[in-house]
Amino acid sequence: MHNLPKPMIEVDHLSKIYGSTQAITDVTFSVExxxxxxxLGPNGAGKTTTMRILAGYLPATSGTARIAGFDVHEQSLQVRQKIGYLPETPPLYPEMTVEGFLYFVARIKGVPAGDRTTKVKAAIERCNLQDKRHVIIRKLSKGYRQRVGIAQAIVHDPPAIILDEPTVGLDPRQIIEVRNLIKSLAGTHTIILSTHILPEVSMTCSRVTIINRGKVVATNTPEQLLTQLTGGSGYELEIEGEANLAKQVLLNLPGVSQVESIPLAGMHGYSPKDNRAYLRVISQPGVEPGKHIAAALLHSGFDLYEMRRVSATLEDVFLQLTTEEKNMQTEADSTTNEEEAA
Structure with missing residues (x-):
């Protein structure tokens, strides 16, 4: 029987407490x-705390983390040789040139003297910095500084790379360039990309871990999360007639799991008109009841003005997960307060 290869990054029941504040609680995930x-998580969810523990900048209060088989706490030096880390603010020396800075980083990261030229050249090429190699870092745009930050993270060719909010504050063109650079590193490197920007995840990542209020609330591929948590896609309808009657007709159809009115504030591309009702129909996973919806409405005497297919987005999943957690926490807090009052 063959032993399965271990994940490159293993995080097991990691917790961190600052004084009386629980920053992360029982965080567990792995990266192949x-x-x-x-x-992925909202601001303040515990992403940066987790990244700093993995990078060896912070000790965990409890739990373990291993990178390339080495324990982050017990074997900190070996771990630092195996990772590249880009914090939210890139750790750059603004008075150095790009090339000089990368030689300096290669030296402190333990790259042998004979390999430094090759490694620095490779990092400069991968990050498309050839034209900027002799430029002083403080003269670079934010997008180029971010590239230098990624170059310092990969200059020693580590198997694992940790990127904390790598596109924050960049313009749309720079975001696309950095995103493409990160995608090009996959395969040869294992990457954790921390972000609260949803398109970043769906365009760049093969798997997602969502953290909220310091706890992991879901881990899966973006596609699986969409199917699991939103029940598939659905349809938006503009009809003339009584909305509640239309809902009753639609809920009797096979493949329809839910029908809801769309508030006018949530409409996209519609100009609301008198006597019109706007409905969202959620279909069951793997079912397309579109033709039955149209036929049933027309047969029941409703005028159908528009029907468009809508797919759930990662934003829907994210809001669903983080809102559910928040509501559960609010309920728990109010129960505790009632018990204390009693």
């Missing part, structure tokens, strides 16, 4: 070799 994992 060559994979890009999106570490």
């Amino acid at each position: 070799a060559g994979e890009i994992l999106g570490f």
